[in-house]
Amino acid sequence: MNGSKGRPLAGAPAGRTGGSDAAGLGRRRAAGFVAPAMLLIVAFLLFPALWTVYLGLTDYQLTGFAAANPQVVGLENYDRALGDDRFSNSLVLTLQFVLGSAVLGQAVLGFAIAWLMRNRVGALRRTVEALVLLAWILPSSVITFLWIALLDRDGGTLNALLNTPGTAWLLEYPMASIIVFNIWKGAAFSMMLYAAALGNVPPSHLETARLAGAGTFQQLRDVVFPRIKGHVLTNLLLISLWTFNDFTPFLLTAGGPENRTEIMPVFIYRIALESGELGFGAAISVLMLLINLVIALVYMRLLRQRKDASA
Amino acid sequence: MTPPPDHAAVPSASDAAPVAVATAPAGPPPSDTEHRRREAQRAAGREGARRTVAQIGFYTFVSLVLAFFSLPLLWLAVAPFDANPGLSASLPEFTLQNFQVLWDNPYAMRSLGNSVILAGGTGLLVVTFAALAAYALSRVRLPGRDMLLYVLLLLSSIVTGTAAMVPLFNLATELRLIDSQLGVILVLSGGLLPSAIFILKDFMDGTPRSYEESARVFGASPFQIMRDIVVPVVRPGLATIGVWSVAQVWGNFLIPFLLLRSPDQYPAAVVMYTFYTEGGQANLALISTFSLLYSVPVILMFLFVSSRYGFRFHGGIKR
Numbered sequence: 363m364n365g366s367k368g369r370p371l372a373g374a375p376a377g378r379t380g381g382s383d384a385a386g387l388g389r390r391r392a393a394g395f396v397a398p399a400m401l402l403i404v405a406f407l408l409f410p411a412l413w414t415v416y417l418g419l420t421d422y423q424l425t426g427f428a429a430a431n432p433q434v435v436g437l438e439n440y441d442r443a444l445g446d447d448r449f450s451n452s453l454v455l456t457l458q459f460v461l462g463s464a465v466l467g468q469a470v471l472g473f474a475i476a477w478l479m480r481n482r483v484g485a486l487r488r489t490v491e492a493l494v495l496l497a498w499i500l501p502s503s504v505i506t507f508l509w510i511a512l513l514d515r516d517g518g519t520l521n522a523l524l525n526t527p528g529t530a531w532l533l534e535y536p537m538a539s540i541i542v543f544n545i546w547k548g549a550a551f552s553m554m555l556y557a558a559a560l561g562n563v564p565p566s567h568l569e570t571a572r573l574a575g576a577g578t579f580q581q582l583r584d585v586v587f588p589r590i591k592g593h594v595l596t597n598l599l600l601i602s603l604w605t606f607n608d609f610t611p612f613l614l615t616a617g618g619p620e621n622r623t624e625i626m627p628v629f630i631y632r633i634a635l636e637s638g639e640l641g642f643g644a645a646i647s648v649l650m651l652l653i654n655l656v657i658a659l660v661y662m663r664l665l666r667q668r669k670d671a672s673a
Numbered sequence: 674m675t676p677p678p679d680h681a682a683v684p685s686a687s688d689a690a691p692v693a694v695a696t697a698p699a700g701p702p703p704s705d706t707e708h709r710r711r712e713a714q715r716a717a718g719r720e721g722a723r724r725t726v727a728q729i730g731f732y733t734f735v736s737l738v739l740a741f742f743s744l745p746l747l748w749l750a751v752a753p754f755d756a757n758p759g760l761s762a763s764l765p766e767f768t769l770q771n772f773q774v775l776w777d778n779p780y781a782m783r784s785l786g787n788s789v790i791l792a793g794g795t796g797l798l799v800v801t802f803a804a805l806a807a808y809a810l811s812r813v814r815l816p817g818r819d820m821l822l823y824v825l826l827l828l829s830s831i832v833t834g835t836a837a838m839v840p841l842f843n844l845a846t847e848l849r850l851i852d853s854q855l856g857v858i859l860v861l862s863g864g865l866l867p868s869a870i871f872i873l874k875d876f877m878d879g880t881p882r883s884y885e886e887s888a889r890v891f892g893a894s895p896f897q898i899m900r901d902i903v904v905p906v907v908r909p910g911l912a913t914i915g916v917w918s919v920a921q922v923w924g925n926f927l928i929p930f931l932l933l934r935s936p937d938q939y940p941a942a943v944v945m946y947t948f949y950t951e952g953g954q955a956n957l958a959l960i961s962t963f964s965l966l967y968s969v970p971v972i973l974m975f976l977f978v979s980s981r982y983g984f985r986f987h988g989g990i991k992r
Contacts, residue, residue, distance in 0.1 A: 406863025517760030
């Protein structure tokens, strides 16, 4: 940045030079323009993140003695988490949820739809895309009820279709249910991203590969994948991040039955706000923030590399 | 995975084989040519069969995808108009009576009003603050600007509502913002602002500065320039950010669920949840019509944004 105070920012109508402060805002007023937004961001984004770290080191409670007088207990919360079966259960379920519904489910289904529809135009493609997108954009509390109705033990459409009366899917197969539900809800993003990415693969290359006798799998591996590697990575990072932070399964199963769908966001909610153990909940939140940080850093690095490559 | 039937553009291997036979040198004996022709025919047959199998595979897959995605949605399309709505989607006995049930419910209509307040308030705040910040960042070289934008974007993708629900709840309690719509609006705005600033700055970087320069030559103040020149020029960007924020808030469940206490403050997202989790037999006439009415604005907003820009961004991070 040009730190010299001699630079007449407010009096340079010549325009084309440097920062080109066309409206003559000046640094002071510019800072004033940025301030309201920064205030909200610092108060409701930066500060909560830092405060979580502090809260995670205390025995803060929603009610009772520790609510009025929280004590710093150091790493005790983390120590407790390590030995807590419910926490390790939540960790395993979260891993299953992210790998099963995002990395495998959404990414593969999204890619399959994008790949099969890549040369299609017209009603079929529009219908498929509209339905997939609809699942993505409808409010989460609406779609969860649609799934509750679909999976209902007595009146549900699924049992009527499969002729499996009396199957309570959300009780008997809770984890599988929320995984399939999340695939349904989120496949749209992968579909759109891969559809855009496949536009970058020259059809002539695919044709050449096919004339040379390459099967679909070989075409995908040797021609398509090398060209969309960046997109694949971007997609996997983003959908993992979003799925990891998704609270919607709570609306479907509320973590039950018997904690069998207690993924980390639900675990934190139940520990901190239902049981009132804010300190312990904050400690788990710190772990979530750290995992988010790692994913986001890798993603930002990827973006920067691509920017450098295209510049 | 099956290859799609897209061989219209270039002749594929099956067409190429007979050509190769026809142009073969006259040298080999007739029996050999005959043999090769048969071989080619057989290859063509195999290719044809493969193609048919691929077609069948394609349509099977597409049917499954269509079924998978439409099955849950069917109920939403049918039940609101069914005289006796059940949980499974079936041919309705057409009625509009269910909408009367919706209208008579004290919480339903009020919650939609609350959603409008939350979404409108957040949208207004985000657009105003983001536009001011983005303009300043685009036109003035503030020290550390690029670093600031980078950190902001990183923050907004890390500090999600789920990861920060404990401190957000505490903060709202300390600031006496529990059970206040203002609290929900402020928290949501803080989360949406980084992406909004980032996108709008991109937008403003792409608009010409010459208008602002000439206005300044004629003695306009920065605020006049902002109001009369910059805002009209970047209006499509502002509209997109506005719609995007409204859509994010409209569907948001967690933050109002966390911060609001009294049912008459609840937005539609939370009321919808209480409709089917609290108190005995679910009223399907109410739930179905409410779902539909609550969903329609989202669909309209989606059509608006996608007709303008397609979905280039979502959630915390711009692609």
